[in-house]
Structure formats: C-alpha cells, structure tokens
Amino acid sequence: xxxxxxxxxxxxxxxxxxxxxxxxxxxxxxxxxxxxxxxxxxxxxxxxxxxxxxxxxxxxxxxxxxxxxxxxxxxxxxxxxxxxxxxxxxxxxxxxxxxxxxxxxxxxxxxxxxx
Amino acid sequence: xxxxxxxxxxxxxxxxxxxxxxxxxxxxxxxxxxxxxxxxxxxxxxxxxxxxxxxxxxxxxxxxxxxxxxxxxxxxxxxxxxxxxxxxxxxxxxxxxxxxxxxxxxxxxxxxxxxxxxxxxxxxxxxxxxxxxxxxxxxxxxxxxxxxxxxxxxxxxxxxxxxxxxxxxxxxxxxxxxxxxxxxxxxxxxxxxxxxxxxxxxxxxxxxxxxxxxxxxxxxxxxxxxxxxxxxxxxxxxxxxxxxxxxxxxxxxxxxxxxxxxxxxxxxxxxxxxxxxxxxxxxxxxxxxxxxxxxxxxxxxxxxxxxxxxxxxxxxxxxxxxxxxxxxxxxxxxxxxxxxxxxxxxxxxxxxxxxxxxxxxxxxxxxxxxxxxxxxxxxxxxxxxxxxxxxxxxxxxxxxxxxxxxxxxxxxxxxxxxxxxxxxxxxxxxxxxxxxxxxxxxxxxxxxxxxxxxxxxxxxxxxxxxxxxxxxxxxxxxxxxxxxxxxxxxxxxxxxxxxxxxxxxxxxxxxxxxxxxxxxxxxxxxxxxxxxxxxxxxxxxxxxxxxxxxxxxxxxxxxxxxxxxxxxxxxxxxxxxxxxxxxxxxxxxxxxxxxxxxxxxxxxxxxxxxxxxxxxxxxxxxxxxxxxxxxxxxxxxxxxxxxxxxxxxxxxxxxxxxxxxxxxxxxxxxxxxxxxxxxxxxxxxxxxxxxxxxxxxxxxxxxxxxxxxxxxxxxxxxxxxxxxxxxxxxxxxxxxxxxxxxxxxxxxxxxxxxxxxxxxxxxxxxxxxxxxxxxxxxxxxxxxxxxxxxxxxxxxxxxxxxxxxxxxxxxxxxxxxxxxxxxxxxxxxxxxxxx
Ligand SMILES: Cc1cc2nc3c(=O)[nH]c(=O)nc-3n(C[C@H](O)[C@H](O)[C@H](O)COP(=O)(O)OP(=O)(O)OC[C@H]3O[C@@H](n4cnc5c(N)ncnc54)[C@H](O)[C@@H]3O)c2cc1C
Ligand code: SF4
Numbered sequence: 014x015x016x017x018x019x020x021x022x023x024x025x026x027x028x029x030x031x032x033x034x035x036x037x038x039x040x041x042x043x044x045x046x047x048x049x050x051x052x053x054x055x056x057x058x059x060x061x062x063x064x065x066x067x068x069x070x071x072x073x074x075x076x077x078x079x080x081x082x083x084x085x086x087x088x089x090x091x092x093x094x095x096x097x098x099x100x101x102x103x104x105x106x107x108x109x110x111x112x113x114x115x116x117x118x119x120x121x122x123x124x125x126x127x128x
Numbered sequence: 129x130x131x132x133x134x135x136x137x138x139x140x141x142x143x144x145x146x147x148x149x150x151x152x153x154x155x156x157x158x159x160x161x162x163x164x165x166x167x168x169x170x171x172x173x174x175x176x177x178x179x180x181x182x183x184x185x186x187x188x189x190x191x192x193x194x195x196x197x198x199x200x201x202x203x204x205x206x207x208x209x210x211x212x213x214x215x216x217x218x219x220x221x222x223x224x225x226x227x228x229x230x231x232x233x234x235x236x237x238x239x240x241x242x243x244x245x246x247x248x249x250x251x252x253x254x255x256x257x258x259x260x261x262x263x264x265x266x267x268x269x270x271x272x273x274x275x276x277x278x279x280x281x282x283x284x285x286x287x288x289x290x291x292x293x294x295x296x297x298x299x300x301x302x303x304x305x306x307x308x309x310x311x312x313x314x315x316x317x318x319x320x321x322x323x324x325x326x327x328x329x330x331x332x333x334x335x336x337x338x339x340x341x342x343x344x345x346x347x348x349x350x351x352x353x354x355x356x357x358x359x360x361x362x363x364x365x366x367x368x369x370x371x372x373x374x375x376x377x378x379x380x381x382x383x384x385x386x387x388x389x390x391x392x393x394x395x396x397x398x399x400x401x402x403x404x405x406x407x408x409x410x411x412x413x414x415x416x417x418x419x420x421x422x423x424x425x426x427x428x429x430x431x432x433x434x435x436x437x438x439x440x441x442x443x444x445x446x447x448x449x450x451x452x453x454x455x456x457x458x459x460x461x462x463x464x465x466x467x468x469x470x471x472x473x474x475x476x477x478x479x480x481x482x483x484x485x486x487x488x489x490x491x492x493x494x495x496x497x498x499x500x501x502x503x504x505x506x507x508x509x510x511x512x513x514x515x516x517x518x519x520x521x522x523x524x525x526x527x528x529x530x531x532x533x534x535x536x537x538x539x540x541x542x543x544x545x546x547x548x549x550x551x552x553x554x555x556x557x558x559x560x561x562x563x564x565x566x567x568x569x570x571x572x573x574x575x576x577x578x579x580x581x582x583x584x585x586x587x588x589x590x591x592x593x594x595x596x597x598x599x600x601x602x603x604x605x606x607x608x609x610x611x612x613x614x615x616x617x618x619x620x621x622x623x624x625x626x627x628x629x630x631x632x633x634x635x636x637x638x639x640x641x642x643x644x645x646x647x648x649x650x651x652x653x654x655x656x657x658x659x660x661x662x663x664x665x666x667x668x669x670x671x672x673x674x675x676x677x678x679x680x681x682x683x684x685x686x687x688x689x690x691x692x693x694x695x696x697x698x699x700x701x702x703x704x705x706x707x708x709x710x711x712x713x714x715x716x717x718x719x720x721x722x723x724x725x726x727x728x729x730x731x732x733x734x735x736x737x738x739x740x741x742x743x744x745x746x747x748x749x750x751x752x753x754x755x756x757x758x759x760x761x762x763x764x765x766x767x768x769x770x771x772x773x774x775x776x777x778x779x780x781x782x783x784x785x786x787x788x789x790x791x792x793x794x795x796x797x798x799x800x801x802x803x804x805x806x807x808x809x810x811x812x813x814x815x816x817x818x819x820x821x822x823x824x825x826x827x828x829x830x831x832x833x834x835x836x837x838x839x840x841x842x843x844x845x846x847x848x849x850x851x852x853x854x855x856x857x858x859x860x861x862x863x864x865x866x867x868x869x870x871x872x873x874x875x876x877x878x879x880x881x882x883x884x885x886x887x888x889x890x891x892x893x894x895x896x897x898x899x900x901x902x903x904x905x906x907x908x909x910x911x912x913x914x915x916x917x918x919x920x921x922x923x924x925x926x927x928x929x930x931x932x933x934x935x936x937x938x939x940x941x942x943x944x945x946x947x948x949x950x951x952x953x954x955x956x957x958x959x960x961x962x963x
Contacts, residue, residue, distance in 0.1 A: 028932040036640070036668040037675075039932040040939075047939070050932075054630075054640050064941070066194065069955075070684035071941045075672040075731075079642035082608065088643035090672035090680055095643070105576065106191065108151065 022115055022126035030121050033058065038074035038087065041125065048114055048125055049074035051098060053085045059098040060114035060125050065089045066103070073111065130159050131227035133437065134216060136206045136379065138164025140173055141410030141426035142232030143190050148434035150195050158228075158437060160198045163218060165205035165233075166255060174423055174552075174583060179259050180295040182832070188256070209383040211403055216379075230433060231380060231393055231401075231408040235373035235421065240283070244345030249352045250367045253292040262366060266299040269365035277302045281354045281364040283342050285312040287455060289370035293334045296366065304335040304362055306342055306354070316453055316464035320481055321506040324488045328460045328507060375412045375419050388414025397443040398436055399429045407433050415444060423583065424552045425449050431554075450551045452516050454509060461509035466502025466519035467492050475501055478527040489531035491515075498522055503531075513590045517547035517557065549590050552583030560591065564598045571595070606867060607644040610637040614648055614792060614867040621652050622863075628665050629653075647671045648867045651754055654790035655862045657910045660917045661753075661790075662924050673752035676928065677914055678734055683942055683953035686734060687727040688714070689751035690741050691787060694761045694779035694799075695722025704744040712737055715950045720831075721758030721796065723749060728951055730938055732930045738915045747913040750788060754868075756795045759783040760808065764801025764818065771801035773818030778847065779807075782816075785851070788911050789858065792865040792874075796830070810838045813871040814854055819843065823850045827857060828872040828882070836872040839882055842890050855904035856889040856897050 027041040033052035040063050041048045047063035051074075063071045068091040076087040078098075085098040094105045101113040115126030133149070135142050146160055164170070171188040179188065201218070208217040215225045237252035239245050251262050269278045280296040282289050285307025293303040305312070311322025312329060326336055341357045345367055352364045375392035385401050386394040392414025399407050399415065410426035411419060420426065428444060435442035452465035470477050474495030481488050487507035493500055500518045505511060511531065518524070524542035543549070545558040555578045568574045574591050575581050581588045604613040610633075612620065617632075626632050629649050633641055641649075650669035654661050661667075661674055673679050678686035690705065705724050709716045712733055714726040729737055751757060759782045762768065764775030779799040789795070798809035799816045809815025815826040821844040829838030842853055865874040878884055887893040889900070918924045929935035944951035 026933070032926075032932050034668060035665075040930065042931040042934045042937060042940075045940075047931075047941075068682060068684075069941070070682065071939050072672070072680065072684045075675065075680075077643040077646055077671060078640075078668065079609075079646060080640045081642065083639065085640075086642070091682065093643060108193070 022128060024117070024119070024124040024126050027060075027116075027123045027125050030118055030123055033123065036078040038076065038078065040071065040074040043125060043127065046127070047071045049087070050116060050123060050125070051078055051085075051087060053078060053098070057085070058116050058118065058123060059085065060116035061087075061096065061098060061101050062111040062114075064111070065091050065094075066109050066111060067092050067094055067106075131157060132225060133158045133160045133228045133230065134224050134226040135160060135162045135230045135232055136216065137232035137234055137376075137410070137412070138162050138166065138170045138200065138202065139232060139234045139410065140170065140190070140423050141234070141430050142230070143170035144427050145230060145232060145409060145430035145434055146198060147191075147193060148431055149437060150193060150198065152434060152438055153197070156197060158197065161224060162198070162200040163204060163206050163216070163224070164200065164202045166257070167203040168256060169200075169202070171256060172583075173254075176253075176256070176259065177291045177295045179256060180263065180298050185256055206379060209379045209406075211383050211385075211406065214405060227405065228437060229406045231377075231406065231412055232410045232430075233376035233379065233412040235411040235419075236376050237369060238372040238374045239369045240342070240371055242342055242344050244347070244352075245369065247345055247347055247352060247367075249347075249365065250345060250369065253288060253295075253368050253370050254373075259295075262296070262368065263299060265366050266296065266301055270300055278365045279304065279363055280366040280368065281306060281342070281352075281362050283354075283367065283369045284371035285309070285336065285338065286315060286370065286372070287313060287453060289368075290329065290334075290455060290460075292368045292370050294332070296368065297333055301366060302333070302335070304337065304364075305329070306340060306356060306362075307336070307338045308341040310339045312336065312338065313455070313462065313464075316468060317462065317504055317506065318469060318490065320479060321462070321488045321490065321504045324481075324483070324486065324506045325460070325462055328486065332460055373411065373421055375414065377412055377414075380406075380408065380412075388417045388419065390414075390419065392419040399433050399444065400436070407436070409433055415449070420449060420451070422451060422453065424554070425451075427552065428554060450516075450519075450548070452512075452519075452551055454512055461505065461507055463505045463509040463512035463516075464503070465512065465516040466500070468502045468504050470501070472501050478531070480528065480531045480533075482533060485533065487533070491527045491531055493523065493527055497527065500527070505531075510589070513587050514543070514593070516551065517543050517549055517590070521547060543590075549594070550578075550580035550583070550587045553579040555580035557594070560594050561598065564595060569595070604866075606648060607642055609633060609639045609641050609645050612636065614652070615864045617649065618652050618655075618863050621649075622656060627653065627658050629669050630665060641669075643671070644867070647674070647754075648792075650674065651790045651792065655907075657906055660912070660921075660924075661914060662918065662927075667924075667927070676731060676734060677748060677752055677918065678729065679752045681727060681953070683955075684939060685727070685942055685953070686729045686731065687725050687751070688729050688734070688737055688741075689719070689723055689725050689749035690746035691749040691783070692723040692758075693783040693787075694759055694776050696761075696776055696780060701744065701746070704741070704746070708737055708740050711740075713944075713951055715952060719751075719758075720760075722760050723758060725751070728944060728953070730930060730942060731928055732936060732938070735919060735925055735928050739919055742913070742916050742919060747787070748915045750914075754791055754793050756783070756786040756789045756791070756797070758796060759786075760796075760798040760812070762799075762801050762806035764799075768801055770804060771818070772820055773801055773823065775799040775801035775807065775816075775818060778816065778823070782851075782854070785908055786854075786858065788914065789862075789907055791858070791862050793868050793870045795858070795871070811835065812838060814838070814857060816850065822846050825850060825853060827885070828875045830870050830872050832870075834872075841882070841886055852897075852901060853889060856900040857885070859900040859903045860885075860889055860896075 038049045038051040049063040051059045063073050076090045086095045088095045101111045103109040170190045204218045204220045206216045217223050237254050278301045280301040280303045282293045282305045285305045293305050296303040312325050343355045354362045377393045380393040393408035395408050395413050409429035432442045455462040470492045476493050479490045490504045492502040521544045543557050547557045563578045568577050605611045646669040709726045714728050717725050719725050759779040761775045761779030765771035796812045797814050798807040798812045800807040800809045801818050811829045815838045817824045823845050824843045825841045826838035827841045943954045
C-alpha cells in the first residue's frame with residue numbers, strides 16, 4: 014500500500030472502516046509504532062498509542078471504551094487507568110499521557126497521520 | 129543551564145522529593161539522578177506488613193515516573209561523599225558530580241549487641257527483602273517434619289515489633305514479644321493504656337513478656353533458643369529484631385558533616401546541612417537535632433527541599449512534625465497523638481477507662497482545659513481521625529464527654545479549617561472542603577485531587593464525614609452513568625426484558641458507560657441468558673478477559689485454562705494439554721483449583737490453541753470470568769479409606785451444572801468426602817462436606833485478601849435437596865449482590881445475615897424458591913461452550929488478531945526468557961534504569 018503526504022503528515026492506511034466496531038478498539042502496527050484505533054458511539058474515530066504507560070504492555074486497544082463526564086475514554090485493561098481519547102491524557106494520573114495520532118477515513122479506509 | 133541533583137536513597141521520602149520537584153520544576157532547572165541501595169523501585173514501607181497478607185510488591189510500588197529529566201540507578205549504594213569535589217562514588221565505582229545533593233537514606237534497624245544475633249534464622253523488619261527472607265524461613269520451618277507449633281521471638285514491643293509479631297502469626301508461627309520496658313509501645317502509650325493493650329494483644333494469640341530483655345541467641349538441634357534476662361529460655365524457629373531504628377548517617381559522618389546528639393544528619397529548618405550544597409530529608413535527618421521515625425514529617429521535609437531547590441523560601445513548621453501514630457493491626461486498636469505523655473507544663477489529663485468494654489481513652493488538655501494537646505486511645509480508636517486534627521485547637525466540648533462511651537459525637541464541623549485532616553500528606557480541612565466544592569464528590573475523587581487518605585488511610589472516616597456535611601450523599605450508584613445499584617439494575621433488566629446496554633443506558637442512565645458499569649451490565653445480561661457473551665453489542669461491554677475469553681497477564685499475553693470438572697482428568701487429556709503447551713511454547717502451572725493454567729499465549733494464538741483443546745473434548749474453564757470457576761474435590765469413597773460419600777462424583781456433577789454461570793464475582797466451590805476436609809471446601813463460596821447421612825452445605829468462604837471460613841447453611845441433605853438449595857443460593861446471590869461482592873461480604877451485608885439467608889433459601893420465607901430454581905434450570909438448559917461458539921463464528925474469530933493490518937505478526941514488545949525450564953516474560957518498558 015502507498016502512503017499519501019498531506020499537511021505535513023504522512024497518512025498510512027490502517028484498515029478498512031468496517032473492521033472497526035462501535036466502542037471497541039483495534040491495534041495497528043505502523044513500522045515500529047503501535048497505534049490503538051477506536052470507533053466511538055457517535056461515529057468518531059480516535060487513535061492513540063497502544064502501549065499502556067503503567068504496565069508497558071501493548072494493550073490499550075483492548076480496553077473498555079466509555080465516557081467520563083462526557084469525555085470519550087478508554088480504560089487500560091491492566092491496571093484500569095482511564096485515558097482521554099481526544100488528548101491522550103490519563104484522567105486518573107494527569108502527569109501521564111499517551112501519544113495521540115491524527116486519523117481520518119478516506120474511501121472506506123482508515124488512515125493514520127504520522128509526522 | 130541545567131544543574132545536577134543527586135538524590136541518595138530511593139525510599140518513600142526520596143521518592144516524594146523527586147515527584148515534587150518534577151512537578152514544580154517548570155523551567156527544567158534540574159536533572160535528577162536517584163541512587164538507591166535496594167534493588168526495587170520505591171515502595172510503600174508504611175504498608176510493608178500487608179505483604180505477608182498477599183499484597184504484592186507491585187501493589188506496594190509507589191507511582192513510577194518516566195521523565196527525560198530523571199534517571200534512577202537501583203541496587204548501587206553510595207559509599208563515599210567527597211564534598212570538596214562535589215561528587216559521590218557508588219559501590220560499583222560510578223562517580224557522579226552534583227550541584228546539589230540530597231541525602232534520603234532513611235534508617236536501619238538497631239540490633240542490640242547480643243551474642244548470636246547473626247545466626248541463621250535471625251532477621252530484621254525493614255525492607256521487602258527482609259520480609260521475603262522471613263517468609264521463606266517461616267515456610268521452611270513449617271515444612272519440617274516434626275510435631276508441634278512453630279514459634280517466633282520478636283525482640284521489641286513497640287509499634288513495629290507488634291506489627292512484625294502479627295505478621296509472623298499470619299505466617300503460621302506462634303510469636304512471643306519480648307519488651308524491655310514495663311509495657312508495650314512505651315513511646316506512644318501510657319501505663320494505663322499499656323495494661324489494656326497487653327490484654328488485647330494477648331487475646332489475639334501473641335504472647336507478651338515485658339520488663340525483660342534478650343541476653344543471647346544460640347542454636348540447639350537446628351532451632352534457635354533465645355535466653356532472656358530473667359533466666360527463661362524461649363525456643364524459636366525465627367527471631368525478629370525490632371528494637372528501634374538508627375538514622376543512616378554514615379556518609380555524612382565520614383564527610384565531616386555535623387550529626388545530631390542521637391545521630392542523624394544535622395539540618396536547619398530549611399533541611400540544609402552545614403554544607404550549602406547538601407540537604408538531608410526523612411528519617412536520616414536530624415532536624416534541629418531531632419530525628420523523626422514517621423513518614424509525614426519526611427514528606428514535609430521533601431516538600432521544603434523541593435521548594436528550596438527552586439529558590440523558594442519554605443521552612444519546616446512545628447505542625448508538620450506531628451508524631452501521631454496508629455497501630456495497623458487487625459483487632460487491636462491503638463492510637464496516640466500530640467503530647468500523649470502530657471509533657472507540656474501544666475497539662476491536665478482526662479482518662480476514661482472501661483475495663484469491661486476493653487477501652488481506654490485519655491485526652492491531654494492545656495492547664496485552662498481549653499485546648500486539646502494530645503491523647504491515647506486503646507481498644508477503640510475510632511475517634512482518632514476526628515480527635516487528631518483538633519490538636520492545638522479549642523476544645524469543642526467537655527473533654528470527658530468527648531471520650532466517654534455514649535458521649536458527644538464530634539462532628540467534622542467542630543474542626544477548624546486549618547486542622548490537618550490527613551497528616552501523612554498535610555491536607556487541611558479547608559483544602560478538602562475546597563475540593564468537595566469543586567466537584568470531588570466521593571472518597572476516590574478526594575484522594576485523586578488532594579492526596580488525602582492515600583497513605584495510611586486513617587483519615588478516610590473524616591473525609592466521609594466532610595462529604596456528608598457538605599450534603600453529598602454517599603449513594604449506592606454503580607458509577608457516574610447509573611444512579612442504581614447492581615441489584616436494582618438486575619431488577620430493571622429482568623423486569624423490562626432489555627437486552628442491550630445501549631437501550632439500558634439510554635432509558636435508565638446517562639452517557640456511554642465505563643469500565644465499571646459495562647462489565648457489570650454484561651454480567652447481568654449473561655446471568656439472564658442472552659446468548660454468547662461476544663454476540664453483537666455485548667462484545668464491547670466485556671472486560672479484556674471476557675472479550676478474549678482468556679486471562680490478560682502483565683506483558684499483554686493471556687493464560688488459558690480448560691475446564692477439568694472436579695479436578696478429574698484422563699491421561700489422554702493431560703497429554704493433550706501437555707502437547708498444546710509444548711507446541712505453542714506456553715508456561716504451565718497447576719492451579720489451586722485442580723486444573724492446569726497455560727501462560728504466555730498471544731492473542732492471535734488463542735483460536736488455534738482452543739481448536740486443539742475443543743477437538744480433544746475440552747471446554748472453556750471460565751477462569752477469565754466473574755463466573756463459576758472450579759469445584760475442587762478429594763477422592764472420596766472411590767479410593768479413600770475414610771470417605772463416606774462419592775465426593776468426586778458430586779463435584780463433577782456440580783461443576784457441570786453451574787459451568788458458565790456469570791455472577792457479581794467469581795464463585796469457587798469444593799466437595800470433601802468426609803469431615804477430614806481434604807478439599808478445603810470451607811474456604812469456598814459454597815462448600816460441601818460429606819456426612820454419614822448425606823451432605824453438609826457451607827456458604828460464604830473465600831481465600832484472598834480477607835480469608836473467611838464458610839459457615840454451615842444446612843446439614844445432612846440428600847443429593848437432590850442439596851442441589852436445589854445450592855441453585856437457590858446462587859441465584860439469590862446473582863440477583864441481589866453488589867458488583868464485585870463475594871458471597872462472604874454479601875451475606876455479611878445482608879440484614880439478618882446467615883439466618884436471613886437460610887430463611888430465604890431453605891425455608892422459602894419470601895416464596896421465591898421456585899422462581900430461583902426455574903432460573904437455574906434455564907441457565908443449565910441454555911449452557912453452551914463459549915470457546916466452541918467463537919471457533920464456529922468467523923466474525924468473532926476475526927477479533928483475535930494481534931494487529932488489524934498484520935493479523936499474524938506477533939506483538940514485538942512481547943518476549944520471553946527461560947526460567948526453570950519454562951518461558952517467562954521479560955519485564956517490559958519499566959521506567960527505572962537498572963544497573
Ligand atoms: C514495618 C514498618 C511499618 C511502618 N509504619 C509506619 C506508619 O504506620 N506510619 C508512619 O508514619 N511510618 C511508618 N513507618 C516508617 C516509615 O516507613 C518511614 O518513616 C519512611 O519510610 C521513611 O522514609 P525515608 O525515605 O526517610 O527512608 P526509607 O523509606 O527507609 O528509605 C531510605 C532508602 O535509602 C536507601 N539507602 C540507605 N543508604 C543508602 C546509600 N548509601 N546509598 C543509596 N541508598 C541508600 C535504603 O536502602 C532505603 O531504600 C513504618 C516502617 C516500617 C518498617
Ligand atoms: S476428605 Fe475424607 S474422604 Fe476425602 S480424601 Fe480426605 S479423608 Fe478421604
């Protein structure tokens with residue numbers, strides 16, 4: 014597959030849109046990087062780093078998606094810390110965060126923007 | 129310009145300094161190197177004793193920071209301080225230059241110079257490594273084939289000595305505490321309290337000898353003998369010295385820095401030593417000549433130094449040197465706070481001593497009886513949390529009434545705004561009230577935003593009072609998305625016939641759910657029989673264990689447990705499991721529930737592993753679910769000379785009947801073939817023990833954090849009646865228990881307790897037994913193996929991939945090393961750098 018360059022980001026294809034299930038995540042491998050992609054209830058797609066900073070395990074894509082006070086979140090399946098899907102910030106330990114990736118759907122494909 | 133800060137000691141206080149500095153150093157003025165003697169990341173030493181009760185080292189670990197400004201070198205103590213060169217040298221020979229040096233080396237246990245103190249079997253009680261060694265020695269002595277109790281001698285009857293003795297008792301030894309002073313906890317407790325304390329301690333199976341010292345330890349016939357000053361000799365398998373601590377000030381002494389009269393690196397109110405580039409904090413520091421053996425003053429010192437390093441002007445205040453303490457020992461309540469020994473000139477003491485109730489309370493007040501100065505509570509320390517913050521404040525009521533049984537209840541409103549609610553983290557009432565005002569409406573939220581209650585936890589009752597006073601109701605709401613308890617949600621789902629989370633949250637809740645309510649609703653839906661747990665929308669409700677029908681382990685791999693009903697397995701079955709484990713490179717271990725756990729399976733391997741297991745006739749063991757786990761059994765009449773019933777046959781029948789049953793928490797069971805109880809049935813949620821006439825049914829047992837013995841619910845039942853009563857018991861539990869409530873606490877919280885439970889499920893007092901039995905029959909009828917369900921469904925199988933764009937590429941962060949001939953995970957991505 015080929016990557017498209019746009020607004021300084023390199024858009025890598027991740028998967029087809031139909032592989033995303035509402036309120037669940039999938040893991041995507043882009044070179045060395047592991048990205049967790051989620052589809053929320055409102056149809057929005059979010060992409061954050063897949064590595065849980067508290068355990069070091071690459072598992073955030075397997076966490077439970079939900080919301081805290083209206084903010085879309087995922088809870089790490091290891092020690093259950095909750096992360097804001099928009100900002101990557103850990104809501105239980107605000108000094109910790111995970112990377113956030115640009116993500117979009119193009120022609121039925123989910124693409125992730127890498128710097 | 130970035131300056132170099134070197135912190136010597138990675139204990140509680142050093143850790144606090146580093147966190148405080150990282151948080152506040154917004155201009156990146158400092159680069160921090162921490163040098164620690166212990167191999168482990170910093171941990172909660174205050175909670176050390178909980179380690180013997182099963183709290184893991186990971187759970188005790190203090191939050192680890194990853195930050196480019198921080199490096200941590202563990203297992204490499206500093207051996208020399210060269211102040212002229214501004215450098216330190218470590219045992220491994222590293223030399224580090226510093227602009228500022230902080231000594232946070234804590235204390236070491238004092239061991240009196242008695243002969244034999246170095247013999248194998250003698251220990252101190254300070255670090256996790258000490259506890260590992262003690263636990264190993266205790267286990268080894270218990271394993272020795274000789275009759276009689278194993279015993280331990282604890283030298284020192286202070287706070288730590290009593291904690292150590294309690295820990296030794298938990299490890300199965302009979303401890304004797306030897307205290308040189310005439311009473312236990314002489315530093316904290318006065319004579320009156322000491323007498324009662326001794327009674328309470330002795331009634332919790334610890335023997336006490338006060339007013340004698342240990343003269344020497346010797347070895348006889350492989351055991352230790354402690355000779356006491358009064359001529360008595362005590363046999364011991366383990367000796368623990370807990371006779372006080374000494375500040376670890378050797379580095380400073382050798383570098384020519386002044387130390388306090390009784391040791392400790394001398395520092396001023398800024399926590400600075402005589403050398404302007406060297407600071408000392410925590411237990412190793414002698415603040416204006418005095419050392420402090422508690423964590424709260426140490427934390428305050430860390431905050432002062434963090435501020436000073438950033439050019440602030442903080443100093444230590446007397447209030448931060450609070451020496452209040454509470455004994456953390458189940459069943460023995462002791463607390464002392466403020467000027468407990470009435471040393472303030474003119475201080476008056478008010479004592480209420482009730483030997484019948486077993487309580488002793490003393491308040492120390494100023495000469496005009498207007499101000500509270502301190503106090504001692506023994507037998508009932510429930511007032512500690514409200515009294516301690518009142519030290520130094522005007523008395524809100526008559527002091528006798530404040531401690532007399534049935535006297536005035538001091539509300540949180542009596543506390544002045546400046547009172548420290550949490551002395552460990554120096555949080556005032558004003559700060560807590562401000563946080564409540566800003567929306568922290570429960571204890572976890574208050575902990576998160578103020579840090580109050582996060583260390584020793586003794587202030588949590590006051591936090592609750594402050595919440596109540598602020599009009600915040602402590603609701604039974606499941607989470608922010610549902611105002612209902614789990615039992616109420618169960619009624620709603622059962623009554624309305626709702627089958628999806630979306631519909632439930634739209635009609636009865638708010639938002640989109642979270643990791644608390646989603647699995648709880650998933651469990652309710654499953655208990656009510658809504659098909660496969662991964663069907664349709666239900667898949668998105670499951671915790672990762674249920675979502676992948678396997679148990680997530682620390683490195684992101686899973687463990688696999690096929691069901692082995694009653695622990696009975698054929699040689700062919702064992703061979704299949706062995707072959708699968710060998711072919712997929714899995715680590716195998718026998719579980720406590722009489723089955724085999726295979727660890728290290730990657731998510732994309734799970735279907736292939738289960739294909740082999742299912743083909744060989746195995747089914748899911750639900751080790752991943754809040755569901756029935758196992759029914760353990762002994763061999764019973766089939767083989768055993770003593771058996772009176774067929775325990776294996778019953779265990780297999782029960783396990784097959786209740787397999788796949790989802791519940792508020794896991795359910796374990798066991799069946800023993802006679803009263804000798806080899807299957808340990810009484811440690812289970814429901815346990816069955818054979819009698820000459822049938823079966824006795826016990827309920828509400830569990831192991832874990834708070835072990836409980838199951839209690840007798842009904843006796844001499846025939847097999848059919850037994851199964852009917854278990855059906856009703858389990859269904860009643862599933863319908864009415866809270867989320868994550870085991871049967872023991874469910875019964876305890878029930879009004880009327882076990883008697884009420886018996887009335888409902890044996891005597892049918894509510895007339896619901898037929899209904900409960902019908903619900904169980906429906907479960908049994910609808911059961912289908914979950915793993916077979918996945919293997920037969922392409923859509924469900926498609927979820928079992930490592931990466932959606934590289935389905936068979938293993939997660940590159942997972943790797944294994946071989947230990948004792950088996951693969952075990954390589955620890956991944958831990959922040960601390962180890963040498
Ligand atoms: C069983 C137990 C129960 C306790 N209960 C309570 C309680 O209920 N309430 C309370 O307030 N306090 C309690 N304490 C005391 C509390 O743990 C200490 O006050 C606190 O840990 C002090 O922190 P610190 O950082 O000064 O010392 P420590 O936590 O002891 O840390 C010092 C660290 O420095 C390391 N070190 C020493 N020398 C060197 C060197 N040369 N180079 C590198 N590293 C070095 C040590 O190995 C250690 O890891 C308890 C202690 C114990 C042991
Ligand atoms: S419990 Fe009784 S029947 Fe079962 S193995 Fe032990 S002695 Fe034998």
